[in-house]
Amino acid sequence: MANENDPQSGTVRVWDRFVRVFHWALVAAFIAAYFLSEDETLTLHTWAGYTVATLVLARIVWGLIGPRYARFTDFVYRPSEALTYLKNLFLFRADRYLGHSPAGGLMVVALLVSLLLTTFSGMAYYGTRSETDGIATFVSRDVIGLEPVPPALYKGEMRDRGNHDVKELHETFVNITIILIFAHIAGVVLASLAHRENLVRSMITGGKRR
Numbered sequence: 352m353a354n355e356n357d358p359q360s361g362t363v364r365v366w367d368r369f370v371r372v373f374h375w376a377l378v379a380a381f382i383a384a385y386f387l388s389e390d391e392t393l394t395l396h397t398w399a400g401y402t403v404a405t406l407v408l409a410r411i412v413w414g415l416i417g418p419r420y421a422r423f424t425d426f427v428y429r430p431s432e433a434l435t436y437l438k439n440l441f442l443f444r445a446d447r448y449l450g451h452s453p454a455g456g457l458m459v460v461a462l463l464v465s466l467l468l469t470t471f472s473g474m475a476y477y478g479t480r481s482e483t484d485g486i487a488t489f490v491s492r493d494v495i496g497l498e499p500v501p502p503a504l505y506k507g508e509m510r511d512r513g514n515h516d517v518k519e520l521h522e523t524f525v526n527i528t529i530i531l532i533f534a535h536i537a538g539v540v541l542a543s544l545a546h547r548e549n550l551v552r553s554m555i556t557g558g559k560r561r
Contacts, residue, residue, distance in 0.1 A: 364558055
């Protein structure tokens with residue numbers, strides 16, 4: 352097999368191993384958290400959420416110290432450049448980028464921010480359930496200053512325990528994240544067609560054509 356950095360192979364290594372493992376681990380963790388949100392699977396939901404938060408924080412660090420195409424400095428563009436790229440992408444005449452395009456880079460930042468807010472609000476809500484402790488309690492009570500909800504004030508189903516306002520905020524961020532995910536998938540499909548390359552496969556192998 353030709354080396355992906357060999358000019359004769361026609362491909363170049365773009366996505367390093369950390370970025371690829373992060374991407375697919377994040378997909379798995381978010382799906383797990385989303386579908387394990389019932390009261391009987393709340394512990395699994397919580398740990399999946401912690402995994403998402405850990406992955407996002409690690410990606411932020413990697414965006415500062417990682418290789419070229421992983422760094423924010425390589426793919427953070429002005430919003431006007433992202434809009435211009437999107438307009439040209441819909442017309443199938445957008446410039447091709449080896450790393451993230453301006454719109455792709457904007458989506459990466461938006462997803463990281465949305466996932467941080469989703470997990471942070473989830474910890475805040477979980478920490479208001481009076482029997483919880485650990486990271487969620489620290490975030491909810493020590494960082495934000497929320498008070499735990501005593502068992503005597505619980506209403507409705509078991510899963511409704513805790514601060515309802517924070518719960519609704521958490522669900523709002525979840526919905527925003529899902530919208531961004533579908534927009535991201537649509538963008539990947541459109542860019543794959545416009546640039547005639549399989550971007551999903553690139554995130555698996557790490558290589559893209561020169």
